[in-house]
Amino acid sequence: MENIYFTPGPTQLHPAVKGFLHDALKKDICSISHRSQIFRELYVEAVTNIKKLMGTPEEFEVFFLASATEIMERIIQSCVHSKSFHVVNGAFSKRFFDIACMLKKNAEQAEYNHGADVELCELKVPDDAELICITQNETSTGFWIPPIDFKKLTKTNKDSLLAVDVVSSAPCAALDFAVVDLAFFSVQKCFGLPSGLGVLIAGPESLKKAQDLESRNVNPMSFHSLVSLAECGAKEQTYETPNVLGIYLIAKMASWMLEYGIERIRLDMEAKQELLKSAISEMDGLSFFVENKRFQSPTVSTLSSQRDLKALRANLAAEGLHVGSGYGDFKDKQIRIANFPSHSLLDFERLVAALKKYSMHLGDR
Amino acid sequence: MENIYFTPGPTQLHPAVKGFLHDALKKDICSISHRSQIFRELYVEAVTNIKKLMGTPEEFEVFFLASATEIMERIIQSCVHSKSFHVVNGAFSKRFFDIACMLKKNAEQAEYNHGADVELCELKVPDDAELICITQNETSTGFWIPPIDFKKLTKTNKDSLLAVDVVSSAPCAALDFAVVDLAFFSVQKCFGLPSGLGVLIAGPESLKKAQDLESRNVNPMSFHSLVSLAECGAKEQTYETPNVLGIYLIAKMASWMLEYGIERIRLDMEAKQELLKSAISEMDGLSFFVENKRFQSPTVSTLSSQRDLKALRANLAAEGLHVGSGYGDFKDKQIRIANFPSHSLLDFERLVAALKKYSMHLGDR
Numbered sequence: 001m002e003n004i005y006f007t008p009g010p011t012q013l014h015p016a017v018k019g020f021l022h023d024a025l026k027k028d029i030c031s032i033s034h035r036s037q038i039f040r041e042l043y044v045e046a047v048t049n050i051k052k053l054m055g056t057p058e059e060f061e062v063f064f065l066a067s068a069t070e071i072m073e074r075i076i077q078s079c080v081h082s083k084s085f086h087v088v089n090g091a092f093s094k095r096f097f098d099i100a101c102m103l104k105k106n107a108e109q110a111e112y113n114h115g116a117d118v119e120l121c122e123l124k125v126p127d128d129a130e131l132i133c134i135t136q137n138e139t140s141t142g143f144w145i146p147p148i149d150f151k152k153l154t155k156t157n158k159d160s161l162l163a164v165d166v167v168s169s170a171p172c173a174a175l176d177f178a179v180v181d182l183a184f185f186s187v188q189k190c191f192g193l194p195s196g197l198g199v200l201i202a203g204p205e206s207l208k209k210a211q212d213l214e215s216r217n218v219n220p221m222s223f224h225s226l227v228s229l230a231e232c233g234a235k236e237q238t239y240e241t242p243n244v245l246g247i248y249l250i251a252k253m254a255s256w257m258l259e260y261g262i263e264r265i266r267l268d269m270e271a272k273q274e275l276l277k278s279a280i281s282e283m284d285g286l287s288f289f290v291e292n293k294r295f296q297s298p299t300v301s302t303l304s305s306q307r308d309l310k311a312l313r314a315n316l317a318a319e320g321l322h323v324g325s326g327y328g329d330f331k332d333k334q335i336r337i338a339n340f341p342s343h344s345l346l347d348f349e350r351l352v353a354a355l356k357k358y359s360m361h362l363g364d365r
Numbered sequence: 366m367e368n369i370y371f372t373p374g375p376t377q378l379h380p381a382v383k384g385f386l387h388d389a390l391k392k393d394i395c396s397i398s399h400r401s402q403i404f405r406e407l408y409v410e411a412v413t414n415i416k417k418l419m420g421t422p423e424e425f426e427v428f429f430l431a432s433a434t435e436i437m438e439r440i441i442q443s444c445v446h447s448k449s450f451h452v453v454n455g456a457f458s459k460r461f462f463d464i465a466c467m468l469k470k471n472a473e474q475a476e477y478n479h480g481a482d483v484e485l486c487e488l489k490v491p492d493d494a495e496l497i498c499i500t501q502n503e504t505s506t507g508f509w510i511p512p513i514d515f516k517k518l519t520k521t522n523k524d525s526l527l528a529v530d531v532v533s534s535a536p537c538a539a540l541d542f543a544v545v546d547l548a549f550f551s552v553q554k555c556f557g558l559p560s561g562l563g564v565l566i567a568g569p570e571s572l573k574k575a576q577d578l579e580s581r582n583v584n585p586m587s588f589h590s591l592v593s594l595a596e597c598g599a600k601e602q603t604y605e606t607p608n609v610l611g612i613y614l615i616a617k618m619a620s621w622m623l624e625y626g627i628e629r630i631r632l633d634m635e636a637k638q639e640l641l642k643s644a645i646s647e648m649d650g651l652s653f654f655v656e657n658k659r660f661q662s663p664t665v666s667t668l669s670s671q672r673d674l675k676a677l678r679a680n681l682a683a684e685g686l687h688v689g690s691g692y693g694d695f696k697d698k699q700i701r702i703a704n705f706p707s708h709s710l711l712d713f714e715r716l717v718a719a720l721k722k723y724s725m726h727l728g729d730r
Contacts, residue, residue, distance in 0.1 A: 005396040010609060013395045021386060030378045030559040031370040033689070066431030066561075069588055069605035095588075102586035188606060194395040196431075196561055196608025220585060221467035223434055223460075240434035241553060243561025243608065244375060324398070 004347050007324040008139050008168055008300045008338040014192025015342070020252040029248045039244065040236035046247050047233075049254035053171050053262060056201055060177060063229040064242055065198040068167045070224070071184040072096045074200070075131070075163050076103050078210040078226035079182070081218055085129035085160070087120070089113040089145070090138030091327055092165060097133070114143050114290045121152035130209070131161045137169035139189075140327035142302035142336065143290050147173050154179045161206050168338070169299050170199075171254075171262060172269055181206045187246065190299060191253050192342035197246035202226055257341070265341050272339050272348040273298045279352040285362020286355070289334055301337045307362050308332050315358040321351050369712050372689040373504050373533055373665045373703040379557025380707070385617040394613045404609065405601035411612050412598075414619035418536050418627060421566055425542060428594040429607055430563040433532045433551040435589070437461045439565070440496070440528050440547055441468050443575040443591035446583055450494035450525070452485070454478040454510070455503030456692055457530060462498070479508050479655045486517035495574070496526045502534035504554075505692035507667035507701065508655050512538050519544045526571050533703070534664050535564075536619075536627060537634055546571045552611065555664060556618050557707035562611035567591055622706070630706050637704050637713040638663045644717040650727020651720070654699055666702045672727050673697050680723040686716050 005012040024030065032038050047062040056062070065071050076084060076099055086097040086109040100107035110123045125132060132153070137144050147164075154162055163182040166173055170185035177183075181203045188195035210226035213219050222228070223239045232239045257265060280286055280303065289302040305312075309325075310332045316323055326334030337351070370377040389395065397403050412427040421427070430436050441449060441464055451462040451474040465472035475488045490497060497518070502509050512529075519527055528547040531538055535550035542548075546568045553560035575591035578584050587593070588604045597604045622630060645651055645668065654667040670677075674690075675697045681688055691699030702716070 003393055003396070005393070007396075007398050009606065010396055010398060013390075013393070017395070018390060021390070025378075025383060025386070028368055028370070028378070030382070030553075031368070031372075031375055033372050033375060034560070066435070067605040067607070070431070073587060099588060102588070104585050186606060188395075194608075194610040195399070195606045196611055220469050222438060223464060223467070240432040241375065241551060241560045242432070243559075243611075245559040246561055246608075 001320045003320040003322060004343070004350070005322045006337045006343065006351060007322055008189070008336050009186070010188040010195050011192060011338050011340055012342040013194070014253065016253065016256050017193060017249065020249055023252075024245060024248050030245055032244070034241050034244055035237065042244075042248055042251060043236040046251035046254070049251055049258060050199060050201075053254045053258055054175065054201065055177070057177050060201055060203045061207065061230055061233055063200045063202065063233055064238060064247055065200060065224060066196065066243070067198045068165065068184055068186040069095065071198045071200045072099045072165070073103070074222065074224050074226065075182055075184075076100045076105060077219060077222055078213065079161055079163070079206055080105050080130050081213055082106050083108070083126065083129050084131045084133060085125050086110070086133045087112045087123060087135070087145075089135060089141065089143045091140035092138060092167065093133070093135035096135065096165065114141055114295070116292065116295060119152070120145060120149040121156065123153070125153070125157045125160060129157070129160045131163055132157065133163045133165070135165040135167075136173055137166065137297050137299060139168040139300055141289060142297040142300045143295050144169070144297035146294065147175050151176060151179050161209060169297070171257065172266060172299055177203065187250050189338070190340045191250060192340060193249050193253055194246070197243050197250060199250065200229075268341070268345070269298055269339055272343065272345055273301070275345070275348050275352055276301060276337065276339070279355060283356070283359050283363070286359050299339050301339065302326070302334050303337065304334050305362050309335050312358050312362070316351075316354055319354050321354050366685045368685045368687060369708070369715070370687045371702045371708065371712075371716060372687055373554070373701050374551070375553040375560050376557060376703050376705050377707040378559070379618065381618065381621050382558060382614065385614055388617075389610060389613050395610055397609070399606050399609055400602060407609075407613055407616060408601040411616035411619070414616055414623060415564060415566070418619045418623055419540065419548075419566065420542070422542050425566055425568045426572065426595055426598055428565045428567065428598055429603060429612055430565055430589060431561065431608070432563045433530065433549055434460065436549040436563045436565045437464045437530070438468070439587065439589050439591065440549075441465045441470060442584060442587055443578065444526055444528070444547070444571055445470050445496050446578055447471050447495070448473070448491065448493050449496045449498060450490050451475070451498045452477045452488060452500070452510075454500060454506065454508045456505035457503060457532065458498070458500035461500065461530065479506055479660070481657065481660060484517070485510060485514040486521065488518065490518070490522045490525060494522070494525045496528055497522065498528045498530070500530040500532075501538055502531065502662050502664060504533040504665055506654060507662040507665045508660050509534070509662035511659065512540050516541060516544050526574060534662070536622065537631055537664055542568065552615050554703070555705045556615060557705055558614050558618055559611070562608050562615060564615065565594075633706070633710070634663055634704055637708065637710055638666070640710070640713050640717055641666060641702065641704070644720060648721070648724050648728070651724050664704050666704065667691070667699050668702065669699050670727050674700050677723050677727070681716075681719055684719050686719050
């Protein structure tokens with residue numbers, strides 16, 4: 001039986017990865033030194049392809065870290081002296097806030113989640129917030145903040161930097177780097193790669209802020225501070241021995257996506273999502289956790305029911321269709337379905353048919 | 366032409382890895398959730414095999430991080446309030462010291478390197494040092510501190526924790542966990558695996574110290590503090606999405622090594638090293654940078670010459686034999702040769718023959 005993983009990360013390995021791995025072994029990629037010319041070329045290739053794919057301006061830098069969680073920590077360490085502000089719409093934006101607290105920052109949070117009926121720009125950002133942190137696509141709930149909303153928020157808060165977690169939406173979400181200073185993701189979501197690599201895109205204002213804080217010597221530093229990352233990146237290298245295979249794979253996957261076309265990837269995503277939405281609308285016992293359509297994520301759908309969904313998940317899994325459980329307290333009350341480039345329209349047709357079959361009695365009271 | 370990488374890390378991928386990667390793909394290891402039962406079993410398998418292979422007592426814990434460099438930072442963050450002491454014998458022990466300084470600790474260092482003619486235990490450790498940091502095998506210079514020397518040093522410094530960097534010697538160096546509180550390595554050295562994973566072995570005293578500091582709330586915390594690592598580890602999980610494939614590969618490689626036998630691995634290492642040593646002793650123009658035999662690393666040999674060694678390296682590389690350059694300022698004045706389990710006796714015979722051929726005129730003045 002063929003297994004398909006609709007879990008929202010790690011997710012179904014992209015079908016192209018097998019070939020990339022084969023090539024990597026053939027080219028001895030895992031044996032080469034991270035100080036060699038071959039590695040430097042690989043580093044440049046990865047950075048160039050990611051920037052091209054994401055529409056990132058020339059003056060932004062791309063860095064490789066271990067995970068999105070690490071990146072949250074490094075951003076706070078590097079860009080915040082005393083105060084950060086967090087839009088909290090689920091477990092991962094909460095994690096960003098928690099990390100700021102761990103680092104003893106005077107962090108403030110504002111809830112903005114599935115019940116939202118206000119505009120993002122109506123949130124009150126403290127005047128002295130050095131950094132606004134937003135999780136664009138909450139993997140825990142499927143609550144999506146349309147990237148177009150960032151502009152209005154930053155308009156009234158010109159002095160704050162904006163950091164955007166696009167973990168389960170990059171490169172599908174179109175970011176406007178005129179208002180985004182920092183964006184980051186991990187590679188086991190939309191890129192369909194093995195986990196173990198986080199990618200940070202950092203703009204000139206964030207680097208300036210990090211340099212300023214470092215020159216004033218007010219924060220503890222790190223080998224992965226933005227300043228150190230930039231210094232090593234200028235030599236097309238990393239401070240430590242990085243996940244060389246991971247960097248190779250993202251270089252190749254981004255190249256694959258560029259060739260396939262980002263617009264086509266987005267259209268595929270919409271087609272699969274329409275299929276799912278239309279099926280759910282016809283079902284009695286399953287509905288989108290995020291009711292407001294504007295905030296429904298196209299890449300991670302969280303479905304709720306009055307009934308326990310453990311049996312539904314098990315039935316789907318028995319057919320090789322692995323969907324995610326709900327997050328945290330919602331473990332058995334929700335299921336989560338990833339719609340990433342690894343998932344084909346055919347995969348979604350299989351899933352929708354099985355959902356129809358197994359959810360038949362969920363609506364019965 | 367078959368390439369063999371004698372570079373001291375990343376190094377020649379172990380010949381068994383190809384099969385492990387193939388199995389990982391077949392088992393969908395890269396698609397599974399890091400919160401799933403399959404992952405938890407994998408986590409336990411990796412921890413169990415590593416402990417068995419390293420002779421680690423039951424009460425020690427094993428954690429997975431991104432790199433040895435990250436581990437240096439996490440150890441200092443978690444176990445030092447104000448003062449650490451560093452035995453500096455090359456670039457990596459210096460890095461450990463630098464990281465303590467970045468974190469604004471009152472770190473002290475003592476040089477103890479290739480010219481050493483004193484015993485390790487004669488170094489003066491400050492009474493208030495909370496942590497002693499030693500790089501057991503300096504990858505930058507091939508200076509090896511026999512692990513037996515740790516005991517005498519800690520005897521006179523009972524209140525300090527001992528952290529040992531065994532990056533390019535684990536599991537070949539036999540550690541006495543009665544005196545070692547923390548040991549760490551990365552997987553791209555003796556384990557011959559793709560880079561991107563660091564392994565930390567932490568004893569009860571280090572965890573107690575970390576808990577004490579955390580409860581007193583005196584240090585900034587991290588998602589990768591020893592306390593958080595232990596909390597997540599108790600659930601056979603990690604805080605973030607880790608390098609799942611890397612954890613799979615170390616579980617399988619440690620299992621492979623257990624089956625092959627750690628004693629046999631050490632005997633292989635000695636046989637290859639004897640071959641190299643005997644060849645070098647007959648050469649005019651090449652000699653061990655570390656003169657004192659007691660401090661010569663069996664896993665990383667650094668060879669010096671009066672002449673520039675760039676041409677020698679290029680000649681070897683032309684035959685597919687890739688040796689490391691010297692570290693830092695010694696780039697062209699030294700070569701470094703790794704002797705890891707990935708390297709066979711046959712590889713060393715090829716290398717020695719080529720060294721004899723190409724070093725013929727190095728001794729001429």
